[in-house]
Amino acid sequence: MNVNLYDFELPEQLIAQTPLLDRTASRLLTLNKESGEVNHHMFPDIIDFLQPGDTLVLNDTRVLPARLFGTKADTGAKAEVLLLKNVEGDRWEALVKPGKKLKAGSVIVFSDELRAVIDEEGDMGARLLTFSYEGIFQEILDRLGEMPLPPYIRETLDDRERYQTVYAKHEGSAAAPTAGLHFTDELLNRIRDKGVNVAFITLHVGLGTFRPMSVDNVEEHVMHEEYYSLSQETADLINETKKRGNRIFAVGTTSCRTLETVGSKFEDGQLQESSGWTKIFIYPGYTFKVIDGMLTNFHLPKSTLVMLVSALAGREQIMHAYEEAIKEQYRFFSFGDAMLIY
Numbered sequence: 607m608n609v610n611l612y613d614f615e616l617p618e619q620l621i622a623q624t625p626l627l628d629r630t631a632s633r634l635l636t637l638n639k640e641s642g643e644v645n646h647h648m649f650p651d652i653i654d655f656l657q658p659g660d661t662l663v664l665n666d667t668r669v670l671p672a673r674l675f676g677t678k679a680d681t682g683a684k685a686e687v688l689l690l691k692n693v694e695g696d697r698w699e700a701l702v703k704p705g706k707k708l709k710a711g712s713v714i715v716f717s718d719e720l721r722a723v724i725d726e727e728g729d730m731g732a733r734l735l736t737f738s739y740e741g742i743f744q745e746i747l748d749r750l751g752e753m754p755l756p757p758y759i760r761e762t763l764d765d766r767e768r769y770q771t772v773y774a775k776h777e778g779s780a781a782a783p784t785a786g787l788h789f790t791d792e793l794l795n796r797i798r799d800k801g802v803n804v805a806f807i808t809l810h811v812g813l814g815t816f817r818p819m820s821v822d823n824v825e826e827h828v829m830h831e832e833y834y835s836l837s838q839e840t841a842d843l844i845n846e847t848k849k850r851g852n853r854i855f856a857v858g859t860t861s862c863r864t865l866e867t868v869g870s871k872f873e874d875g876q877l878q879e880s881s882g883w884t885k886i887f888i889y890p891g892y893t894f895k896v897i898d899g900m901l902t903n904f905h906l907p908k909s910t911l912v913m914l915v916s917a918l919a920g921r922e923q924i925m926h927a928y929e930e931a932i933k934e935q936y937r938f939f940s941f942g943d944a945m946l947i948y
Contacts, residue, residue, distance in 0.1 A: 831884065
């Protein structure tokens with residue numbers, strides 16, 4: 607399957623640069639995955655598509671202020687580090703700039719209280735670093751780090767909490783699970799009041815999810831590993847929902863990938879508490895084991911995320927929905943509008 611099947615022309619002005627003042631003010635495109643019917647709504651209308659007994663699953667990861675700026679200890683040259691994941695203790699996997707000059711053995715100084723040494727070079731241009739510091743690492747990171755906004759966002763973010771969901775809890779992501787940015791506590795309470803279950807999983811989002819594919823053949827792509835956790839409480843709720851014949855809606859591709867990872871571990875269909883690392887790659891031809899529908903933002907051309915939603919709704923229907931979104935001037939990517947596949 608060729609990657610170019612998932613390409614499309616996106617006018618640059620449709621890439622949302624800043625979040626809306628009101629989280630729920632986004633637009634909502636709905637796509638019926640059976641009929642292919644597309645309709646246009648405002649985000650709070652999502653409640654009309656959820657039925658009592660359905661379960662909405664959200665990713666409660668919290669984004670680290672993971673971008674650090676420093677200098678090389680030996681030359682004073684500028685250096686940038688983007689933390690991807692905590693490997694163990696003070697050892698982290700990260701991306702660095704400039705990559706050609708930051709090799710194993712290089713020491714980067716961020717402040718009087720924080721420095722790092724590059725231990726080795728990893729996969730896909732990553733580096734393994736060990737930090738040394740005085741005090742509590744998390745507090746230092748909160749002071750020195752910046753939010754790791756995607757490269758297509760060139761505006762500065764005045765309020766870093768706008769790149770967090772209102773239910774963000776477990777810190778560890780290099781990027782936000784952006785489908786969840788549209789919710790407020792008030793809207794979630796209205797959804798609960800309708801009799802819809804709201805459950806949580808955790809997947810710490812790595813940048814590998816968003817990287818453009820470097821191969822022409824879809825099947826040759828290898829995903830970056832990400833840590834996930836699903837509690838017994840959420841597993842029980844999903845099992846009960848399925849048993850009743852109600853639907854599971856994943857909020858975002860990260861929730862979807864977590865649920866399908868766990869679903870593939872239990873062949874009898876009964877989910878259990880589970881955690882670990884996943885590199886699941888979902889593309890057309892995949893048979894979904896857990897989810898029935900998904901809320902998601904609009905994704906980059908030729909990305910694994912476009913392939914994932916195409917696996918759920920069909921490539922032709924997704925491409926048609928994206929054409930409609932572009933024609934109707936929807937806002938794209940992290941701070942953009944949303945699509946509900948049901």
